[in-house]
Amino acid sequence: MKVLRASDYKRMPWKNGGGETVEITVFPPNASVSDFDWRISMATVASDGPFSIFPGIDRTLSILDGNGMSLAIDGAAPVLLTRHSQPRSFAADVAVDATLPEGTITDLNVMTRRESFTHQVERASGSFSVSKQSDTETIIVLATGSVPMKSSQDSVVLEALDAVWIDDTIAIEARNIVCYVIRVNPL
Template structure:
């Protein structure tokens, strides 16, 4: 049976990158900015409530192993032009900018040979709660986005500073969180990352 996430009333929420507070990693190798998340109310991962899903942006300052997250599926999209260089289950894996790599949270993963300041967008989903998808898409003049049937949430992250939402300029890293059936209309020309979470059935 799918676990229930704890969250507030449905809404379309604009979350500015400038308002987020980076949290330093315990190993000192980087920081994480939480973009949006929901939690199950169960204790796990050594950090209080276990996540149902989380979208975050990480800045990697030096090579280091990734934290282990049992029962969590992860998707990672490099945001900087050089991409990111990983060791994934013992094999080297180069991931280009805006490509996506998926791996289980139990996997042995480390960043290697990355220049300080490498950034990546992350989607983490408790596999008992559901599944996720992370893709890059484009806005050419105007584009309508909405949560589709079966989707728990859609988080849209601006990948460039050339888009507008409700007349407001979006900066790179700004995010729009859609967890009800309202429509989001973006205008301008540029790309976004779309992180979607689908709740498990049964």
């Protein structure tokens, strides 16, 4: 397993200039916001407004901190996402307007290029294990607090907002901490 420490994440402005994103990891390595195949990032959202448009991209959003964000996706009725909601998937190339009914939030954003990759994001806690389902699958687990993880060859403790890139099977003891299991697969 490869540990990705929050202190090492790359910070950059949003594509629309409205804030800052914290890039956890991107593929291919060192890809920009216009040419990635897949990307995992976090952002602090402090004001209402439109999302950046990413042509040909699918996106899944989860709320990590704060009291929620309401999303109006492609003109549909707004949907409220909270820290307790399941991750919400939608196309990143349609109009999305966000409102913050109770102030600033931090979100987890997973994006894949629709023609090349798919992804799934699962919210998990308690004792669980995660295994690769194929040699081509990429699995990354993000912890929202201190969480011990153990594979057949190694063990590590992730701190808040650290992540781990999994090579085989890993056991996780996330008692009262939420983790996000991100699976990325080529088409």
